[in-house]
Amino acid sequence: MKTQDYIELENRYGAHNYHPLDVVISKADGVWVEDVDGKKYMDFLAAYSAVNQGHCHPRIYKAMAEQAKRVTLTSRAFRNDQLGRFYEKVNEITGLEMVLPMNTGAEAVETAIKASRKWGEKVKNVPASQSEIIVCDNNFHGRTTTIISFATEQQYREGFGPYTPGFKSIPFGDADALADAVSANTVAFLVEPIQGEGGIIIPEDGFLKKAQDICHKNNILLITDEIQSGLGRTGKMFAYQHEDGVQPDGIIMGKALSGGFYPVSAVASRKELLGVFKPGDHGSTFGGNPLAAAVAVEALNVLQDENLVEKSAELGSSFHSRLNTIKSDYIKEIRGRGLWYGIELHPRAGRARKFTEELKNRGLLCKGTHEHTLRLAPPLIIQKDELDWAFDRIESVLSTQ
Numbered sequence: 001m002k003t004q005d006y007i008e009l010e011n012r013y014g015a016h017n018y019h020p021l022d023v024v025i026s027k028a029d030g031v032w033v034e035d036v037d038g039k040k041y042m043d044f045l046a047a048y049s050a051v052n053q054g055h056c057h058p059r060i061y062k063a064m065a066e067q068a069k070r071v072t073l074t075s076r077a078f079r080n081d082q083l084g085r086f087y088e089k090v091n092e093i094t095g096l097e098m099v100l101p102m103n104t105g106a107e108a109v110e111t112a113i114k115a116s117r118k119w120g121e122k123v124k125n126v127p128a129s130q131s132e133i134i135v136c137d138n139n140f141h142g143r144t145t146t147i148i149s150f151a152t153e154q155q156y157r158e159g160f161g162p163y164t165p166g167f168k169s170i171p172f173g174d175a176d177a178l179a180d181a182v183s184a185n186t187v188a189f190l191v192e193p194i195q196g197e198g199g200i201i202i203p204e205d206g207f208l209k210k211a212q213d214i215c216h217k218n219n220i221l222l223i224t225d226e227i228q229s230g231l232g233r234t235g236k237m238f239a240y241q242h243e244d245g246v247q248p249d250g251i252i253m254g255k256a257l258s259g260g261f262y263p264v265s266a267v268a269s270r271k272e273l274l275g276v277f278k279p280g281d282h283g284s285t286f287g288g289n290p291l292a293a294a295v296a297v298e299a300l301n302v303l304q305d306e307n308l309v310e311k312s313a314e315l316g317s318s319f320h321s322r323l324n325t326i327k328s329d330y331i332k333e334i335r336g337r338g339l340w341y342g343i344e345l346h347p348r349a350g351r352a353r354k355f356t357e358e359l360k361n362r363g364l365l366c367k368g369t370h371e372h373t374l375r376l377a378p379p380l381i382i383q384k385d386e387l388d389w390a391f392d393r394i395e396s397v398l399s400t401q
Ligand SMILES: *Cc1c(COP(=O)(O)O)cnc(C)c1O
Pocket: 048, 104, 105, 106, 107, 109, 140, 141, 142, 143, 192, 196, 197, 225, 226, 227, 228, 229, 254, 255
């Protein structure tokens, strides 16, 4: 089969809920992927930050293969010998007391929403079914029916109603609007410390701290969705750590939690929050299975042992400075933190898709977010010379001089 045959096969039988670049990948190693014709590309998207550790990391592979030989799934009807290690590891990186494992990011967000609502009723004494959760405009927290109910991006919602009530949205980064939106029934503020799908949008310095103060004053939980921003992407283990004195009540993780091998997500929180769940309140057949737990522990060990968080900070800021040297009439703004950048293009430059296709032709894979923003997010194991290689290609497609 040739590239076109694979594409036709997918298009013929698959739902068209994505519009992928026309590259059919059959192998990957580290920052490189290879297509069915043997052409190599550098991956500058890292599966939306799920492969921060690089593709097919040998240590994670080994942990997965060894665990797959022993036991993969017990269900939570029984205990397994890997889950406790996973909890302990998540506690180590978050400092939070309790963990609840799920599979996909959206499920972990749903878990945080359910926990917050139950906390509202049981601990804060909000009247039954009156809980409110405040979120931010331009958010992305996943694709379930409840989560898209509080999206402000029309395409995420359109046609999928009726919507789940109980959410209020404020402009991202606007602490005054948060204070105004608070009511006696507000139980949580759910926020991405940096909006990923929204276009790598970084709030003003101090926003999270102010938000936390408002939450503390009003007995409201601060829940950060670190599914994309966490685990080293921004040059800190979690993006909220860019601000001093912030300690979320709950942190939602996913994506790189498994280094791309397997869907693993989790919520970590203070005991008071996840502690509201009693046996039978919530669960998942695959959540917390021994294969997932073994893979996630090793994925986190790799992050730490290879100093990927520090690497992201160091390589990230020098690459950011280099991006700023590109002389281009197309670029409106370059935002970024760690190895994570949004290059916002002027509408006159054309759509981001045009540039991602040109980059693909030059051997670099990345994806736009929204119409006019290029998103760059290489695996954190990337080397300096590989970044130089990528920079030349990015400059060549964006430069107008
Ligand atoms: C990707 C993402 C999710 C959803 O994760 P899935 O695994 O795709 O369900 C939720 N929140 C944020 C911030 C994300 O980037």
